[in-house]
Amino acid sequence: MSRLKLKVCGMRDPDNLRGLIKLQPDFIGFIFYDKSPRYVNSIDKDVLLHIPSGIKKVGVFVNESELKVLEIVEKYKLDFVQLHGDEGLQFAQGLRSKEVKIIKVFRLRDSVPKAAQKYEDIASYLLFDTSTSNFGGSGKHFDWNILKDYVFSVPFLLSGGIQHSDIKKIKSMKISQLVGIDVNSKFEIEPGLKDLELVKISKVLL
Secondary structure, three states, X not given: OOOOXXXXXXXXXXXXXXXXXXXXXXXXXXXXXXXXXXXXXOOOHXXXXXXXXXXXXXXXXXXXXXXXXXXXXXXXXXXXXXXXXXXOHXXXXXXXXXXXXXXXXXXXXXXXOHHHHHHOXXXXXXXXXXXXXXXXXXXXOOOHHHHHHOOOOOOEEEOOOOOHHHHHHHHHOOOOOEEEEEEOHHHEEEOOXXXXXXXXXXXXXX
């Protein structure tokens, strides 16, 4: 199994972000959802524009208008848009038709939804998170065993309360379409501020 990709989400502090960049994760996520405690709000766009091209910038949106998403993609030169709300297939198709790369989130409870298959020609990645009543993360695992039944072609990232101690188990599942992990709250000193030492350790383990 090849090395898993690392996506670190919920960044907003410029100094913390600069430290993270030195560790070279594959993706860095910025949350453009004003109800999130990790909402980026008025981050200096120059900080994002100077992120090396080898690290992909992901904007996380929840039920935002297409116009607003496109404005933010252009302003910060985002590489991916992560749809984390109730956005449907048509919304994703509209963005994809404008050459926006999509990461579509599904919140899982006891199975992989059949609707995921509809995104095979639209999404670059799916992201599987734990089902919760809120649009933010729960900080908890779901039953990863259900991923062994994943049969669709689009690759996916695993999220949901992942800690660095989970990485060995995740790799042992050996699911070919599982290409990376998305980490957030379990790697934080406080909301929006990451423990870079934990990120460094995890990068080595992946």
